[in-house]
Amino acid sequence: GEQVEQLPSILRVQEGSSASINCTYENSASNYFPWYKQEPGENPKLIIDIRSNMERKQTQGLIVLLDKKAKRFSLHITDTQPGDSAMYFCAASERNTNTGKLTFGDGTVLTVKP
Amino acid sequence: DTTVKQNPRYKLARVGKPVNLICSQTMNHDTMYWYQKKPNQAPKLLLFYYDKILNREADTFEKFQSSRPNNSFCSLYIGSAGLEYSAMYLCASSRAGGQDTQYFGPGTRLLVL
Numbered sequence A: 001g002e003q004v005e006q007l008p009s010i011l012r013v014q015e016g017s018s019a020s021i022n023c024t025y026e027n028s029a030s031n032y033f034p035w036y037k038q039e040p041g042e043n044p045k046l047i048i049d050i051r052s053n054m055e056r057k058q059t060q061g062l063i064v065l066l067d068k069k070a071k072r073f074s075l076h077i078t079d080t081q082p083g084d085s086a087m088y089f090c091a092a093s094e095r096n097t098n099t100g101k102l103t104f105g106d107g108t109v110l111t112v113k114p
Numbered sequence B: 001d002t003t004v005k006q007n008p009r010y011k012l013a014r015v016g017k018p019v020n021l022i023c024s025q026t027m028n029h030d031t032m033y034w035y036q037k038k039p040n041q042a043p044k045l046l047l048f049y050y051d052k053i054l055n056r057e058a059d060t061f062e063k064f065q066s067s068r069p070n071n072s073f074c075s076l077y078i079g080s081a082g083l084e085y086s087a088m089y090l091c092a093s094s095r096a097g098g099q100d101t102q103y104f105g106p107g108t109r110l111l112v113l
Helices: none
Strands: A004-007 A010-014 A019-025 A032-038 A045-051 A056-059 A062-067 A072-077 A086-093 A102-104 A108-113 B004-007 B010-013 B019-025 B031-037 B044-050 B053-056 B065-070 B073-078 B087-094 B108-112
Touching (some): A004 A086, A019 A086, A019 A108, A045 A056, A072 A086, B010 B019, B019 B031, B019 B087, B019 B108, B031 B073, B044 B065, B053 B065
Parallel strands (some): A010 A108, B010 B108
Antiparallel strands (some): A004 A019, A019 A072, A032 A045, A056 A062, A062 A072, A086 A102, A086 A108, B004 B019, B031 B044, B044 B053, B065 B073, B087 B108
16 A cells, blocks of 8 residues: 655744645555645645646645656645645545545644744 | 535534534535544545545554445444544545545544543
8 A cells, every 4th residue: 555754743934924735655556645724623635736747846835856766746836825724635546547536744834823 | 515424513422422424515525524623633534435435544454333224324333432423523525536636524523421
């Protein structure tokens, strides 16, 4: 199976600065890497994802990087705002055309201080 | 509508009693998943249905059952709840395809006393 390690578990940054979360995976067959944001009392929501045919993807202040050789992927939030405060989960999906079994990291609690 | 619904949102159960949690989606997704999430831990996949085929994780095989009477509904059944079952249970669904987005429901918080 897959194992995903996510660091840091807690991240506090000042408003306007950037925040970075790093994940590593073990299964070289994993080829899909989504990031989920979960706010208190809410369900996890997909915010950005990257597939193995890409090394970088950017959308609305979010950047994800994928290094397949190192089996590492990361989320970078630029110009953080208090609304970015939440729990963030990375995940990796095994190569399976029928089902999307996700293995999650343990999560990062991001706090953006005004 | 990308909503996944779960009922109930909160459930209190006694040790040794059964628990049944319900999930529904109207996106005509082929795959529905159940995850268990405990505080400060990653969501852990318990089982998933691809169409009518149930796949249960090896380490939770005997603890959880599920049924999917139709494409829209999926249940998670605990025959005899133990204290260790207290957790948030998240349902998700996706179209067929290993790289399709999984949409999560709001979860059911189960407390076993």
